[in-house]
Amino acid sequence: MVRKHLPKPSSIPEPTLVRLTIYARSLRDALGDGQTVISSDDLAMRAGVNAAKVRKDLSHMGSFGRRGVGYDAALLLETIVQAMGQTKERSYVIVGAGKLGSALLGYNGFHGKGFMAVGAFDTDPSKIGRSIGGITVMPVDELERFVMAEGVDIGIVTVPAPAAQKITDTLVRGGVKAILNFAPTVVVVPGCILCRHVELSSELEVLAHYLNSQGD
Amino acid sequence: MVRKHLPKPSSIPEPTLVRLTIYARSLRDALGDGQTVISSDDLAMRAGVNAAKVRKDLSHMGSFGRRGVGYDAALLLETIVQAMGQTKERSYVIVGAGKLGSALLGYNGFHGKGFMAVGAFDTDPSKIGRSIGGITVMPVDELERFVMAEGVDIGIVTVPAPAAQKITDTLVRGGVKAILNFAPTVVVVPGCILCRHVELSSELEVLAHYLNSQGD
Numbered sequence: 001m002v003r004k005h006l007p008k009p010s011s012i013p014e015p016t017l018v019r020l021t022i023y024a025r026s027l028r029d030a031l032g033d034g035q036t037v038i039s040s041d042d043l044a045m046r047a048g049v050n051a052a053k054v055r056k057d058l059s060h061m062g063s064f065g066r067r068g069v070g071y072d073a074a075l076l077l078e079t080i081v082q083a084m085g086q087t088k089e090r091s092y093v094i095v096g097a098g099k100l101g102s103a104l105l106g107y108n109g110f111h112g113k114g115f116m117a118v119g120a121f122d123t124d125p126s127k128i129g130r131s132i133g134g135i136t137v138m139p140v141d142e143l144e145r146f147v148m149a150e151g152v153d154i155g156i157v158t159v160p161a162p163a164a165q166k167i168t169d170t171l172v173r174g175g176v177k178a179i180l181n182f183a184p185t186v187v188v189v190p191g192c193i194l195c196r197h198v199e200l201s202s203e204l205e206v207l208a209h210y211l212n213s214q215g216d
Numbered sequence: 217m218v219r220k221h222l223p224k225p226s227s228i229p230e231p232t233l234v235r236l237t238i239y240a241r242s243l244r245d246a247l248g249d250g251q252t253v254i255s256s257d258d259l260a261m262r263a264g265v266n267a268a269k270v271r272k273d274l275s276h277m278g279s280f281g282r283r284g285v286g287y288d289a290a291l292l293l294e295t296i297v298q299a300m301g302q303t304k305e306r307s308y309v310i311v312g313a314g315k316l317g318s319a320l321l322g323y324n325g326f327h328g329k330g331f332m333a334v335g336a337f338d339t340d341p342s343k344i345g346r347s348i349g350g351i352t353v354m355p356v357d358e359l360e361r362f363v364m365a366e367g368v369d370i371g372i373v374t375v376p377a378p379a380a381q382k383i384t385d386t387l388v389r390g391g392v393k394a395i396l397n398f399a400p401t402v403v404v405v406p407g408c409i410l411c412r413h414v415e416l417s418s419e420l421e422v423l424a425h426y427l428n429s430q431g432d
Contacts, residue, residue: 014231017425018422021418022418025400029401047402048405084421085429090427099315099319099322102319103318107400110417110420177427186241186262188262194423194426194427200320200326203396203412204308204329205329206412207396207410208301208330208370212301212304
């Protein structure tokens with residue numbers, strides 16, 4: 001098994017990127033179960049994706065696996081992690097320390113992937129000063145100064161919809177390079193800033209769509 | 217502006233389905249701002265997607281919009297909602313009433329989209345009996361019986377990773393048609409059950425990937 005080359009990161013299609021993160025999760029699970037070699041069928045089953053799509057996605061990683069043998073799970077995981085570019089540590093702040101913000105601060109899926117929470121912010125005096133997942137909640141008035149002083153990479157927005165654009169603007173003024181918006185409204189950013197909108201209901205809606213198309 | 221036909225739901229590619237939910241959100245925002253006609257450029261900006269992709273995605277909805285005029289926002293929204301198949305109400309239970317489960321129970325983005333929380337479950341005695349978002353937390357021992365008796369459509373799994381497969385199996389025995397798994401591990405279901413895995417860190421990883429590919 002030889003890894004021939006790593007493609008330039010930007011050459012990987014976005015849906016593949018999202019699935020790569022799930023393959024990485026599946027490979028970590030497999031390795032945790034003591035499985036060191038994994039077939040594309042097995043990886044497909046673990047990831048909930050069809051095997052042909054797995055093979056096509058992994059073709060973006062260069063030449064991999066051997067027919068009838070499968071993939072070296074640890075090597076494939078390392079390659080995916082490198083291709084995703086998770087080797088450089090990225091700092092983030094979470095703005096909005098409500099239930100979702102608290103869930104994200106406590107979510108162990110971010111740890112060990114090169115993401116580091118450095119601050120949490122809220123306007124609610126009863127939340128300010130509290131520690132969530134080891135991070136102390138600060139007043140939103142200090143957000144811009146903090147982001148600038150600390151050189152924060154990513155701002156995660158979990159405030160109510162009406163406040164989302166204002167908070168986004170503050171994060172952008174502070175100098176973040178990217179916004180991840182969980183607020184149930186879209187926000188607008190300057191072209192030089194990356195922004196992804198997470199619609200938590202998307203996955204439910206996609207499931208419902210498939211149920212309908214099955215005639216259920 | 218004439219809607220020529222609605223395609224069969226299953227003919228829409230999955231990445232388009234996910235983006236359609238974000239266009240719907242953007243259209244609701246636009247209508248809320250009093251904007252009744254929207255150009256593909258404006259919709260693209262609101263949704264954080266490039267305009268060519270918006271036009272291509274909307275081509276799946278049939279023939280729409282007029283050059284130089286734009287889309288009737290309300291009609292386009294209605295068409296997307298119909299194409300997504302959100303007209304039939306779907307019931308769901310949430311298993312795991314921790315921070316994430318509570319955030320999802322309280323998340324207003326699910327309401328008004330045809331999804332109805334009918335139950336929440338946990339093993340923690342201190343959580344059982346508490347009301348979250350108007351739903352009383354029940355003991356997990358009652359999950360299978362409840363799902364079967366109520367004919368629940370969808371099970372949302374927000375338990376810790378080690379418990380995820382067992383809970384999924386219980387939901388499947390109870391007769392759910394679909395599983396939405398937020399636990400940071402993959403779960404396996406019989407082929408007749410729909411299952412989607414939500415990796416909350418996916419979006420952060422994709423952002424980091426793009427930051428890296430920009431050389432940031």
